[in-house]
Amino acid sequence: MTRCRPARTARPGLSLIEVILALAILVLATTAISRLFDIGTDRGTEARVYSRGARLAQSKMAEAEAGLISPLSGGANGQFDGDDAAWTYSVTAEGAGPTNLYTVTVTVSRDVRGKPLQVSLTQMVFDPALIGSSAQAETPDASSVITAGTSTIDGVSSSSMGASSTGGASP
Structure with a gap:
């Protein structure tokens, strides 16, 4: 007697092609995610460097406003000291x-990973040599101070609040 074999049915489990395809998708996804992580790290570093450059530019602008550096006589160039020695600055007017x-x-600049990075700050400034400072201001004399609507001029005191002048003799 011959036996009939039953028809072949699919075996449960994964085939080799399915496993290879799943691994390929996993590798591509991991590569893309790690690249996005690197881009995010680079942008964070760039933002930190830009904000440091903006603070350094603001400090040099404050020095120009105070008259500590004189950009009005041909500009000023130099390098920062200490931790900021990689930064250079240029001030023009x-x-x-x-x-x-x-x-x-x-304008402050430096190289970051071989790429130049610049931050510029522009502002309108009065010539600090002609403005002076509050330390240079003179205190007024006590005789020239106006208080409570009364002023003293040449030793004659007069009130300026509600006073009116009329012609004629006073009683």
Whole structure:
């Protein structure tokens, strides 16, 4: 007697092609995710460097406003000290129309991973040599101070609040 074999049915489990395809998808996804992680890290570093450059530019602008550096006489260039020695700065000024008003531009730069990075700050500034400072201001004399609507001029005191002048003799 001959026996009939039953028809072949699919075996449960994964075939070799399915396993290879799943591994290929996993490798591609892992590569893409790691690349996105690297891009995010680079952008974070770049943002940190840009913010440091902006702070350094603001400090040089404050020095220009205070008159500690003089960009009005041909500009100023240099390098920062200490932890910021990798940064260089350039300060330039151009006349902005009205007398003693200048457009001051501070540019700080450095190389980050072989790529130049620059941060520029532009602001209109009055010539600090002509403005002076609050330390240079003189205190007024006590005789020239106006208080509570009364002023003293040449030893004659008069009130300026609600006073009116009429002609004629006073009783």
